Amino acid sequence: MLGLGKSLLRTVYTMTDRQKVLAAINSRAQNILSAFSSRVEEDGGEVENPSCLTSSLKDLITGSDSLLIDRYASPAAAYSLRKLRRDYLGPAIRVRRFVDAEELDIFFDSAGNLDTASLEAFCAGTDGYVSVWYDQANGNDAEQTTTAHQPQIVSSGTVLDIDGNSAISFDGNDELIVNHADVYGQTRLDIYMHYQSSDDTLIMFSDTSDGGRYSFVIGNSSTSTTLSGSYGSPNLYANGTQVSITSGVTTRDDLHTALITNAASTTAGTLEVHENATTSSWPNFGISDYGVTFRLIGKIAETIIFNSDQSANRTGIETNINDYYNIY
Amino acid sequence: MSYIIITASSDKTSEQRCKDISETLWTLQRPRAIRHPRDVTNRFCGIVVHNDNRAALTINEYDIIRLHAQLDTTELFESMPEYTDEKKALVSTLLAENQGGSVIVSEILPDSFVYTTHEEMEEDGWFPDTDI
Numbered sequence: 001m002l003g004l005g006k007s008l009l010r011t012v013y014t015m016t017d018r019q020k021v022l023a024a025i026n027s028r029a030q031n032i033l034s035a036f037s038s039r040v041e042e043d044g045g046e047v048e049n050p051s052c053l054t055s056s057l058k059d060l061i062t063g064s065d066s067l068l069i070d071r072y073a074s075p076a077a078a079y080s081l082r083k084l085r086r087d088y089l090g091p092a093i094r095v096r097r098f099v100d101a102e103e104l105d106i107f108f109d110s111a112g113n114l115d116t117a118s119l120e121a122f123c124a125g126t127d128g129y130v131s132v133w134y135d136q137a138n139g140n141d142a143e144q145t146t147t148a149h150q151p152q153i154v155s156s157g158t159v160l161d162i163d164g165n166s167a168i169s170f171d172g173n174d175e176l177i178v179n180h181a182d183v184y185g186q187t188r189l190d191i192y193m194h195y196q197s198s199d200d201t202l203i204m205f206s207d208t209s210d211g212g213r214y215s216f217v218i219g220n221s222s223t224s225t226t227l228s229g230s231y232g233s234p235n236l237y238a239n240g241t242q243v244s245i246t247s248g249v250t251t252r253d254d255l256h257t258a259l260i261t262n263a264a265s266t267t268a269g270t271l272e273v274h275e276n277a278t279t280s281s282w283p284n285f286g287i288s289d290y291g292v293t294f295r296l297i298g299k300i301a302e303t304i305i306f307n308s309d310q311s312a313n314r315t316g317i318e319t320n321i322n323d324y325y326n327i328y
Numbered sequence: 329m330s331y332i333i334i335t336a337s338s339d340k341t342s343e344q345r346c347k348d349i350s351e352t353l354w355t356l357q358r359p360r361a362i363r364h365p366r367d368v369t370n371r372f373c374g375i376v377v378h379n380d381n382r383a384a385l386t387i388n389e390y391d392i393i394r395l396h397a398q399l400d401t402t403e404l405f406e407s408m409p410e411y412t413d414e415k416k417a418l419v420s421t422l423l424a425e426n427q428g429g430s431v432i433v434s435e436i437l438p439d440s441f442v443y444t445t446h447e448e449m450e451e452d453g454w455f456p457d458t459d460i
Contacts, residue, residue: 094366094368096368096369099394100394101357101358101369101394101396102364103364103366103367103368103369131368131369132368143368144368145368145369145370145371146350146369146370146371146372146373146374147354147369147371147372147373148371148372148373148374148386148387149374150369173329173374173386210456210457212460214460217460226460229460290457291455291456291457291458292329292376292446292455292457293455293457293458294457
């Protein structure tokens with residue numbers, strides 16, 4: 001009993017101490033940035049992008065063990081099969097195994113990757129489906145309560161993947177619902193996602209009513225220039241390069257070429273970014289949810305949703321994701 | 329993919345009845361009595377809703393339902409008044425004989441249910457999302 005008490009005390013002390021260290025690192029980065037900016041301006045120069053510099057400084061000071069959310073602003077929701085925040089101690093996903101409908105939370109291993117050993121042991125040679133993709137930032141979990149719409153993570157005992165990294169497979173009839181107001185009803189969303197797909201028709205995000213509120217529409221051979229609905233006019237990036245969009249000219253087929261043919265259909269998949277989107281009029285938020293035609297056939301490894309301007313951090317966030325997944 | 333359009337009852341909409349039936353089918357595989365409080369899954373099949381408020385189960389005639397050894401048919405028969413007494417008896421026997429195994433969904437649903445193809449549903453005005 002006494003030993004357990006000592007152990008708990010040590011854990012509490014360590015966490016408190018680490019928080020102090022993180023605060024000191026942030027403070028120190030700000031001080032270095034401030035001194036650097038002052039000196040540049042004294043010399044008649046201009047600090048063009050100070051927030052990126054702050055991130056770079058924090059990276060240098062904190063070292064390689066700080067994770068994506070530790071380095072950048074906290075997202076509204078962060079779904080991934082790798083650990084994104086060092087202090088996150090929760091599970092990555094909740095999995096239902098086909099054979100007996102038992103469900104189990106699957107966590108991360110010591111390296112911060114999905115604990116595939118536990119997952120494969122749980123599924124024991126059968127199939128596994130995702131009922132919850134846990135949000136590592138705010139508890140805004142993405143859920144699916146209907147078996148027929150749950151995406152798959154294990155097939156015949158083997159964890160599915162994109163180029164060796166665990167990924168969740170959507171079969172064109174699957175969807176995950178994010179019923180949290182940090183994500184819908186927002187004036188600004190910056191969304192980062194890593195996925196792989198050769199789908200012809202696809203809408204990645206929408207509200208669940210099929211009521212004309214949806215993100216970019218990808219349509220192979222479609223000449224329609226209606227590219228989104230009640231989603232604002234976001235910038236679109238694929239593998240770090242901006243996809244040029246001209247209103248009334250760019251077609252759904254153009255998006256298919258840029259996002260699927262030249263990006264997501266490759267072995268490594270793609271890193272796609274929607275920057276400065278809006279969900280102001282959306283009553284909820286679904287991943288791969290629009291109707292029956294536009295749901296994703298493909299795999300998703302990570303989706304990070306910010307409800308704040310991350311344009312200054314975009315390159316850094318893209319680099320973090322690409323460094324892990326080796327996409328492009 | 330095929331569909332079963334469910335008519336509204338005097339006290340429930342078509343959509344609510346679809347939800348009830350989908351939940352009931354799931355109880356055959358995962359009876360409420362043995363569920364863990366943290367279980368998330370609670371429905372077997374999907375639901376689509378027409379603009380005119382009709383709703384349909386998204387279900388294939390040959391979809392397989394795994395049967396739990398402790399399943400209870402009370403909820404199943406209560407959720408679907410379309411069952412005849414004769415069909416109830418047949419289904420009860422079939423489920424009892426296959427507890428711990430599996431059955432094909434069309435074998436246990438009421439005989440009056442009609443399986444409609446995707447194309448037939450489209451012709452009837454379902455899935456307007458194809459026109460966005």
